[in-house]
Amino acid sequence: MEQEQFTVTVFSEDNIGLLNRITDIFTRRKINIDSLTTSASETEGIFRFTVVISTTLANVKRIVKQLEKQVEVLKAFYYDEEDIIFQEVALYKISTQALAQSKAVEKIIRANYARILTVEPEFMVIEKTGHESETQDLFEQLKPYGILSFVRSGRVAIAKPMKRLSSYLAELGQTL
Amino acid sequence: MNAQAQKVATPAGEQSHTSPRKVSGAEALILSLLAEGVDTIFGYPGGAIMPVYDSLYHYTDQVNHILTRHEQGATHAAQGYARLAKKAGVCFATSGPGATNLITGIADAQIDSTPLVCITGQVASHLLGSDAFQETDIIGISNPVTKWNFQVTRAEEIPATIAKAFYIAQNGRPGPVLIDITKDAQFGVLDFEYKKCEKIRSYRPVPQLNQGQVLQAAQLINQAQKPMILMGQGVSLAEAENDLQTFVEKTGIPVASTLLGLSSFSTHHPLYVGFLGMHGNYGPNIKTNEADLLIAVGMRFDDRVTGDLSRYAQQAKVIHIEIDPAEIDKNVKADVPVIGDAKEALQALLPLVKARSHQDWLKEFDNCQKVENEKVVSKTMQPSTPKLKMAEVVQALSDQTKGKAVIVTDVGQHQMIASRYYQFDQPNSNITSGGLGTMGFALPAAMGAKIARSDREVVAIIGDGGFQMTAQELGTLMQYQIPVKMIILNNSFLGMVRQWQELFFDRRYSFTEMVNPDFVALAKSFHIGAQRVEERNQLGEGLQNMLAHQGSFLLEVVVEKETNVFPMVPTGESISNIRLE
Numbered sequence: 001m002e003q004e005q006f007t008v009t010v011f012s013e014d015n016i017g018l019l020n021r022i023t024d025i026f027t028r029r030k031i032n033i034d035s036l037t038t039s040a041s042e043t044e045g046i047f048r049f050t051v052v053i054s055t056t057l058a059n060v061k062r063i064v065k066q067l068e069k070q071v072e073v074l075k076a077f078y079y080d081e082e083d084i085i086f087q088e089v090a091l092y093k094i095s096t097q098a099l100a101q102s103k104a105v106e107k108i109i110r111a112n113y114a115r116i117l118t119v120e121p122e123f124m125v126i127e128k129t130g131h132e133s134e135t136q137d138l139f140e141q142l143k144p145y146g147i148l149s150f151v152r153s154g155r156v157a158i159a160k161p162m163k164r165l166s167s168y169l170a171e172l173g174q175t176l
Numbered sequence: 177m178n179a180q181a182q183k184v185a186t187p188a189g190e191q192s193h194t195s196p197r198k199v200s201g202a203e204a205l206i207l208s209l210l211a212e213g214v215d216t217i218f219g220y221p222g223g224a225i226m227p228v229y230d231s232l233y234h235y236t237d238q239v240n241h242i243l244t245r246h247e248q249g250a251t252h253a254a255q256g257y258a259r260l261a262k263k264a265g266v267c268f269a270t271s272g273p274g275a276t277n278l279i280t281g282i283a284d285a286q287i288d289s290t291p292l293v294c295i296t297g298q299v300a301s302h303l304l305g306s307d308a309f310q311e312t313d314i315i316g317i318s319n320p321v322t323k324w325n326f327q328v329t330r331a332e333e334i335p336a337t338i339a340k341a342f343y344i345a346q347n348g349r350p351g352p353v354l355i356d357i358t359k360d361a362q363f364g365v366l367d368f369e370y371k372k373c374e375k376i377r378s379y380r381p382v383p384q385l386n387q388g389q390v391l392q393a394a395q396l397i398n399q400a401q402k403p404m405i406l407m408g409q410g411v412s413l414a415e416a417e418n419d420l421q422t423f424v425e426k427t428g429i430p431v432a433s434t435l436l437g438l439s440s441f442s443t444h445h446p447l448y449v450g451f452l453g454m455h456g457n458y459g460p461n462i463k464t465n466e467a468d469l470l471i472a473v474g475m476r477f478d479d480r481v482t483g484d485l486s487r488y489a490q491q492a493k494v495i496h497i498e499i500d501p502a503e504i505d506k507n508v509k510a511d512v513p514v515i516g517d518a519k520e521a522l523q524a525l526l527p528l529v530k531a532r533s534h535q536d537w538l539k540e541f542d543n544c545q546k547v548e549n550e551k552v553v554s555k556t557m558q559p560s561t562p563k564l565k566m567a568e569v570v571q572a573l574s575d576q577t578k579g580k581a582v583i584v585t586d587v588g589q590h591q592m593i594a595s596r597y598y599q600f601d602q603p604n605s606n607i608t609s610g611g612l613g614t615m616g617f618a619l620p621a622a623m624g625a626k627i628a629r630s631d632r633e634v635v636a637i638i639g640d641g642g643f644q645m646t647a648q649e650l651g652t653l654m655q656y657q658i659p660v661k662m663i664i665l666n667n668s669f670l671g672m673v674r675q676w677q678e679l680f681f682d683r684r685y686s687f688t689e690m691v692n693p694d695f696v697a698l699a700k701s702f703h704i705g706a707q708r709v710e711e712r713n714q715l716g717e718g719l720q721n722m723l724a725h726q727g728s729f730l731l732e733v734v735v736e737k738e739t740n741v742f743p744m745v746p747t748g749e750s751i752s753n754i755r756l757e
């Protein structure tokens with residue numbers, strides 16, 4: 001079966017050990033985690049993991065069930081790109097000189113709808129929010145001017161379907 | 177117990193329900209275990225769990241602690257105990273090596289769904305992460321092999337954590353839980369009050385039956401011409417043996433069993449058609465690929481059962497009755513999943529299924545059995561060789577115990593032979609390491625089983641190799657006078673591996689031959705009765721001596737060295753290509 005990229009979201013209790021349990025479920029199948037983000041959710045006390053992986057549809061279905069099998073996981077979902085709105089943020093550190101020397105950097109920043117977070121005497125930090133291809137694109141454009149440091153966040157995603165976590169849980173006979 | 181000790185600790189008593197009293201974390205642990213009805217603990221002390229052992233010292237009139245000779249033995253004993261007592265087995269171990277020694281048994285319990293509550297001591301919380309003496313990250317290590325685990329760093333967390341541990345271990349699909357308690361939490365003081373855990377918001381142990389699924393399943397069952405039931409351990413975990421029998425007798429559907437399902441349905445029942453899988457019976461394996469409907473009850477389509485999945489039951493519709501939703505479609509696609517407790521599911525199906533019989537279909541199984549009898553069974557039961565064969569020993573044991581003993585098997589050829597030839601006639605009579613295949617399981621597991629059910633005859637059947645993996649537990653048998661019967665089927669080989677070497681590696685017997693100790697002398701050094709049987713004509717008497725003996729007894733039976741277990745589905749093959757010789 002064909003590999004596709006999926007975004008898996010997991011809603012869980014807020015417990016330190018759970019992160020390992022969750023990543024184990026992917027890694028024991030030798031599935032590389034492209035990105036992983038943890039954060040609070042809209043419900044107090046409920047934690048949210050957003051995991052991006054590439055695998056087959058059949059596998060992601062099995063994985064979601066194995067995630068839900070964890071005692072402290074309330075619910076897990078998988079989505080393909082169509083089902084979600086998602087973003088990543090990237091930061092680029094380049095020398096301030098580069099900006100001063102040529103107008104090109106400024107143009108690149110404008111054209112990519114990126115923004116400058118700070119300008120220090122030696123370096124400046126540019127921020128770009130978008131999909132991986134977009135932040136990568138900016139990376140390629142800035143490369144000739146010398147990127148001192150680069151970092152990209154994991155994906156954050158919101159699902160399009162309107163059903164809320166609480167209604168899923170109600171169906172399962174669980175309450176928050 | 178001395179008088180002073182009694183003064184220090186007033187056992188739980190009724191008062192604890194109303195007015196909390198101040199106790200140490202260690203004592204709170206013992207009180208929590210008592211509140212859960214724990215009567216037996218298998219364990220081994222050490223520095224990081226000493227406060228707990230010190231508290232335990234004051235409660236030995238209320239709980240039985242068995243000092244095993246190795247922490248692995250404690251886990252297997254707790255597993256054997258859990259399987260027969262039908263509740264969680266409890267283990268204690270210290271931090272570091274004590275804790276890591278538990279891992280094999282915990283992994284075994286995880287894959288075979290056995291409820292365990294394992295308590296480990298841990299270095300004081302201010303030392304965590306500093307590579308302190310005997311510090312090991314047992315939470316990290318045990319993550320993949322536990323149903324749940326938790327590290328307690330404050331005394332006040334103990335009662336609620338233990339309550340949660342028992343709830344999780346024993347409800348839904350059972351499994352092992354590990355609670356790691358830092359030494360300062362054991363010394364800390366709390367107001368003890370115990371409330372049993374009745375619910376965890378993130379965990380629904382028993383999914384509610386979906387009536388639609390039940391109706392669909394009933395429809396498939398009523399239409400089927402060649403249906404077959406695949407029974408797993410879920411039947412005994414749900415205590416659904418009688419429900420299964422009623423269902424089977426109404427529907428007339430033949431029943432085959434997985435390794436862990438064995439004994440949940442009498443082998444003498446006319447609708448019992450045998451043992452599934454790699455060394456199972458010919459009929460049920462072949463017929464899986466001819467049936468039009470498979471009804472899987474509490475089993476997980478392990479690869480030892482299915483062989484090559486792409487050639488497994490492609491023609492059949494599949495009903496999968498299973499408590500764990502993650503098992504549905506994991507290996508075999510279910511046309512109709514029935515998610516829930518096996519007992520509830522069978523009871524819900526019963527009024528919806530028609531009373532039928534499948535005589536022609538059953539006859540096909542009979543014919544297969546005839547083939548198997550001729551090609552396999554007769555050769556191994558009435559061998560022309562001078563040396564005894566394993567099957568003869570198991571058959572004789574089965575006859576002498578009338579199929580009513582608890583058979584605890586280790587891992588290897590003897591395990592498969594015991595599973596094939598012991599004629600189980602009573603539920604809860606088969607204890608083995610299935611999913612993990614842990615050599616060294618049987619002796620300690622038999623110990624735990626006997627403690628759980630002293631009224632039953634418990635016979636461990638063990639290979640010469642596996643026996644030596646946990647042989648030190650003979651010391652435990654001796655110290656606590658646990659009357660377990662042990663049969664070593666001694667072929668001086670790691671027989672099962674040798675069989676594969678013979679069949680698939682051109683007889684290159686790479687490190688499988690064993691020079692063994694004098695097992696009889698070994699047992700005697702522990703003051704355990706023992707006898708060696710080498711000749712066919714000594715077998716009956718040897719077994720009689722063993723069974724008649726008051727205490728534990730070891731019967732070493734010297735069997736033919738190089739013989740293979742058949743039938744066999746070679747790894748990666750289709751079950752249709754099961755080999756009879």
Ligand SMILES: Cc1ncc(C[n+]2csc(CCOP(=O)(O)OP(=O)(O)O)c2C)c(N)n1
Binds near residue numbers: 586587613614639667
């Ligand atoms: C702990 C462990 N190590 C290795 C194995 C692999 N293994 C499976 S069966 C077997 C041979 C067992 O030999 P023995 O106990 O003498 O039993 P026999 O097959 O001869 O009846 C081995 C080594 C295992 N299952 N468990």
Ligand SMILES: [Mg+2]
Binds near residue numbers: 639
């Ligand atoms: Mg052997």
